[in-house]
């Protein structure tokens with residue numbers, strides 16, 4: 381059989397098929413290797429009789445056709461949406477192969493119920509667009525605010541750390557940031573992210589100390605629907621997945637339970653994980669930055685932290701010195717913290733500053749809460765000074781009492797008032813009482829913050845915030 385005979389046979393079979401086919405909604409046509417029409421039962425759809433179109437180039441008869449192309453390339457195209465007379469139809473284009481080479485193409489068109497199909501397509505299209513929008517919203521939600529320029533310091537050790545981190549930012553290396561609470565660990569983590577190639581991707585942070593042990597795995601890895609009783613029906617995305625190609629910041633890593641440490645190590649080694657109750661592998665491409673306020677090396681020695689994970693995470697290790705060992709940073713820090721608080725409270729006008737005596741006092745304190753403590757001190761002082769120069773009387777009691785002769789001694793020079801004109805009295809007392817309540821609850825519960833929050837009748841997240849704000853250290 382030669383190719384002409386073969387095409388004849390196909391034409392005959394189309395005649396047979398159209399006898400048994402539902403030609404209301406279905407049509408076929410055949411083109412030769414040059415894309416000329418050699419068989420036509422599209423009369424119902426296009427109105428043209430077969431005799432009028434035979435031998436014509438198919439693209440001159442059917443709008444948006446690709447049959448002539450398929451006849452040349454030999455590559456089939458299935459379930460394509462094609463617009464004809466303003467309606468969407470479903471087209472299949474199948475090449476006719478003879479002796480291994482394309483010699484023509486058969487087209488079929490379905491033109492019923494395509495409205496629903498077109499709607500489905502639009503729906504998918506819309507869903508895809510929404511997805512894109514959500515992704516960029518997500519990246520905005522999980523944005524890092526701080527840059528290296530925001531890290532104020534004139535301390536040489538700190539400057540060296542900043543430089544090291546600038547270099548590290550350009551790599552994918554895992555970073556371990558160690559330092560006391562409030563030294564600026566998160567600041568460094570965000571600055572690294574913002575200086576990296578993936579600054580447009582999410583910066584997702586998770587505080588290992590504030591998540592109950594039994595929820596940690598699902599918080600980190602997410603879960604599939606029905607993974608456990610109480611799970612949401614639609615499942616939940618975990619932080620590892622949210623981080624995408626960005627940065628995953630594991631804060632207070634020292635509080636991570638040992639079983640989770642093993643799982644984390646496996647994810648870091650294999651670059652993949654599974655949701656709880658799922659079996660699909662999900663790629664993990666984010667960079668990990670971990671922070672801890674305990675000396676992890678000591679935890680490793682004590683057997684509370686896996687050494688293999690410690691070595692895996694501390695490829696680059698950044699130890700931020702406490703504020704008490706870089707007191708030369710105090711003046712700059714005061715200025716920049718005051719400026720940002722002024723902005724927060726919309727207290728423009730004159731740039732706030734601290735008096736010389738205040739600075740002398742601040743240098744006497746040993747700052748267990750580091751820069752965060754200083755920020756809180758500056759915030760309340762700014763409110764009390766109403767935006768004027770910060771004087772000793774605007775400082776909390778515990779700082780005022782550092783001045784040798786007590787607050788009164790420098791009262792004249794600094795303009796401190798007695799109880800009558802003490803604008804800060806009210807807030808100081810409130811803070812003092814609040815601090816007392818939380819501290820005693822913590823003491824009752826052996827430092828267990830979740831339990832203490834329960835006793836006080838406040839949410840766990842509230843106690844964390846209060847502890848930060850009021851410089852309470854549970855010693856946990």
Ligand SMILES: Nc1ncnc2c1ncn2[C@@H]1O[C@H](COP(=O)(O)OP(=O)(O)O)[C@@H](O)[C@H]1O
Pocket residue numbers: 530531532533559560561562563564565566567568713716751752755
């Ligand atoms: N070097 C610094 N310059 C300016 N602000 C700082 C600096 N270090 C810390 N801060 C401020 O102190 C607060 C605590 O910093 P953070 O990074 O959350 O500390 P950590 O994570 O170590 O507990 C933040 O509000 C941050 O803006």
Ligand SMILES: [Mg+2]
Pocket residue numbers: 562565566631
């Ligand atoms: Mg922190």
